[in-house]
Amino acid sequence: MSYTKRVDGRAFDELRPMSVKVGVLENALGSCLFQMGKTKVLAGVYGPRQLYPRFLRNPEKGTVRCFYNMYSFSVSDRKRPGPGRREKELSEKIAQALEPAVMLEKFPDAVVDVFVEIIQADAGTRCASICAASTALADAGMPMKDIVSSVAMGKIGDKICADIDKYEEDYEGGATDIPIAFMPRTGEITLLQLDGEISPEDLKKAISVGREKVKEIYEKQKEALTAKYKGDKQ
Ligand code: CDP
Numbered sequence: 001m002s003y004t005k006r007v008d009g010r011a012f013d014e015l016r017p018m019s020v021k022v023g024v025l026e027n028a029l030g031s032c033l034f035q036m037g038k039t040k041v042l043a044g045v046y047g048p049r050q051l052y053p054r055f056l057r058n059p060e061k062g063t064v065r066c067f068y069n070m071y072s073f074s075v076s077d078r079k080r081p082g083p084g085r086r087e088k089e090l091s092e093k094i095a096q097a098l099e100p101a102v103m104l105e106k107f108p109d110a111v112v113d114v115f116v117e118i119i120q121a122d123a124g125t126r127c128a129s130i131c132a133a134s135t136a137l138a139d140a141g142m143p144m145k146d147i148v149s150s151v152a153m154g155k156i157g158d159k160i161c162a163d164i165d166k167y168e169e170d171y172e173g174g175a176t177d178i179p180i181a182f183m184p185r186t187g188e189i190t191l192l193q194l195d196g197e198i199s200p201e202d203l204k205k206a207i208s209v210g211r212e213k214v215k216e217i218y219e220k221q222k223e224a225l226t227a228k229y230k231g232d233k234q
Contacts, residue, residue, distance in 0.1 A: 001157045001158070001172075001173030001174060002157055002158050002173075003156045003157025003158060003159045003161075003171065003173060006161065006168070007165075007167050007168070008165070012159050012160065012161050012162070013160075013161075013162045013209050013212075013213060014162065014163075015036065015151070015162055015163040015213060015216060015217070016036050016037030016038075016039075016163050016165065017036075017037065018034075018035065018036050018216075018217065018220055019033075019034075019035045019220075020032065020033075020034050020035075020131075020135060020220045020221055020223070020224040021033045021224055022135055022136070022138075022139040022224045022225055022227075022228050023139060023228045024042070025042075025044045027044075028044035028045055028046060028136070028140070029045050029046060029047070029139075029140040029141070030044075030045040030136040030137060030138070030139035030140025030141070030142070031043060031044045031045065031136050031139060032131075032132045032133070032135040032136040032139060032224070033132070034128050034131050034132035034135065035128075036124060036127075036128050036131075036163060037122055037124075037163070037165055038120055038121075038122035038165070039118075039120065039121055039122045039123065039124050039125055039128045040118075040119040040120040040128075041116055041117070041118055041119065041125065041128040041129050041131075041132040042116070042117045042119055042132065043114060043115065043116045043117075043129065043132035043133045043135070043136040044114075044115045044136060045112060045113070045114050045115075045133070045136045045137055045139070045140040045142070046112070046113045046115075047110065047111055047112040047113050048062055048107040048110035048111065048112050049110060049111060049113070050109070050110060050111075051063060051109060051110060051111035056111075057109040057110075058108065058109065059108050059109055060105070060108055061104035061105050061107075061108055062102075062104040062105075062106070062107035062108060062109070062110045062111065062112060063104070063110070063111045063112070064095045064098050064099050064102055064104070064111075064112050064114060065091075065095060065111050065112070065113050065114065066091045066092070066094040066095040066098070066113075066114045066115075066116065066129075066133065067083075067091055067113070067114070067115045067116065068083075068087050068090045068091040068094055068116045068118070068125075068126075068129055069083065069087060069115075069116070069117050069118065070087070070117075070118040070121060070125070071117060071118060071119055071120075074118045074119060074120050074121045075121050090125075090126050090129070093126060093191060093193070094114070094116065094126060094129050094130055094133060095114070096190070096191065097130045097148060097150065097181045097190040097191035098114065098130065098133055098134055098137065098148055098190070099190075100145075100148075100183065100188065100190045101134060101137075101144050101145050101146050101147065101148045101183055101190065102137060102142055102143070102144055102145075103142075103143040103144065103145065106143050112137070112140075112142065114133045114136065114137065116129040116132060116133055121166075122165050122166045123152060123164055123165050123166040123168070123169045123177075124151075124152035124163060124164065124165070124179070126150075126152075126179050126191075127150035127151055127152045127179050127180075127181065128150075130148055130149075130150035130181050130191065131148070131149055131150055131217055131221065133148075134147045134148035134149070134221070135147060135221045135224060135225065138221075138225055139225060139228065145183065145185075146183035146184065146185045146186065147183075147184070147218060147221050147222070148181050148182070148183055148190055149181065149182055149184050149214035149215075149217040149218040149221060150179065150180065150181035150182070150191065150214065150217070151163055151179075151180060151210050151213050151214050151217065152164050152177060152178075152179050152180075153177075153178040153179070153180055153206040153207075153209065153210045154168060154169065154175060154176060154177050154178060154206075155174075155175070155176040155178070155196070155198050155202055155206065156168045156171050156173075156174070156175050157171065157173040157174055157175075160202060160205050160206050160209055162209055162210065162213045163213070164177065174196075174197075175196060176194065176195065176196025176197055176198045177193075177194070177195045177196060178192070178193070178194050178195075178198070178203070178206050178207075178210070179191060179192075179193045180192050180193075180206075180207060180210045180214075181214075182210070182211055182214050184211075184214050184215055184218040187211055189207070192207070
């Protein structure tokens with residue numbers, strides 16, 4: 001089915017309005033409040049600290065562990081509290097998307113814990129979590145090769161769209177979600193998932209649009225970090 005106009009009037013490759021703030025949690029070593037449209041995520045970083053149980057330790061490199069959670073009121077039909085299968089899988093995927101950017105060899109045997117709380121959800125929460133978490137890791141002063149920036153790409157009807165929202169994810173004319181994360185400096189992909197159907201050509205197009213669009217997110221992440229360390233009011 002032809003998808004002629006986005007419901008919120010955006011261009012097909014346009015991101016939702018975005019806001020990034022760091023240093024929002026006093027107890028955490030690093031933190032970030034990241035908002036993309038109505039999707040709002042808070043990330044807090046603790047560590048590196050000793051990893052328990054001991055058998056999980058890696059003497060050659062550290063571990064990034066993520067805990068993804070959705071507040072009950074983050075969606076309109078009350079999310080059941082506590083981690084289910086979806087939350088466990090997302091936690092693993094988010095940690096895997098962050099690990100390539102962190103210099104894990106600098107803290108063998110240790111773990112860096114990244115907590116992500118979804119305050120409000122309108123699709124793309126895993127991507128927003130990756131953005132929030134990587135900015136919080138940088139805020140914590142973690143040795144990193146780059147920040148990770150992520151966007152929920154999609155094929156909605158016949159159009160490749162950037163930063164899809166819940167309406168688009170549920171579009172009856174056909175919707176394929178393609179969450180994707182990059183280290184923007186090198187363009188290296190750290191997460192690529194696909195739910196739905198898409199041709200190889202369209203997938204390549206979605207990846208190349210995503211690779212360009214994350215540069216806008218990357219700039220906002222860097223701006224938030226620079227603002228904090230320059231002492232600007234955020
Ligand atoms: O959030 P993301 O797109 O990364 O993951 P998803 O599992 O594809 O979820 C898509 C969206 O469905 C979420 O962002 C929420 O808006 C919504 N959702 C919900 O309403 N209730 C849930 N229990 C889980 C997700």
